Amino acid sequence: xxxxxxxxxxxxxxxxxxxxxxxxxxxxxxxxxxxxxxxxxxxxxxxxxxxxxxxxxxxxxxxxxxxxxxxxxxxxxxxxx
Numbered sequence: 348x349x350x351x352x353x354x355x356x357x358x359x360x361x362x363x364x365x366x367x368x369x370x371x372x373x374x375x376x377x378x379x380x381x382x383x384x385x386x387x388x389x390x391x392x393x394x395x396x397x398x399x400x401x402x403x404x405x406x407x408x409x410x411x412x413x414x415x416x417x418x419x420x421x422x423x424x425x426x427x428x
Contacts, residue, residue, distance in 0.1 A: 370410055377413065384417045 371377040374384065384407075391406055392398050398406075404414035 371413065372410070374413065374416055377409065381417065381420065385420065388414070388417055 374381055377384075387407060388403060391403060395402070400411055400414050400418060403418075404411045407414060
């Protein structure tokens with residue numbers, strides 16, 4: 348079986364293995380509506396009962412920094428009251 352080289356959308360060869368795009372650093376880079384992210388976070392919290400940001404970020408497959416940024420918007424939107 349031969350070796351397969353993958354290329355990124357910019358045409359650069361990424362080497363062997365699957366293409367792994369850079370992890371988004373901001374909610375905007377993620378490309379998902381913030382309300383959907385908040386809903387998903389609240390739903391996971393409801394299903395788990397208690398959950399910490401590390402577990403939320405693992406479950407949502409986003410960085411802890413993004414998870415924290417989403418969480419910080421909860422009091423501003425009066426969702427956590």
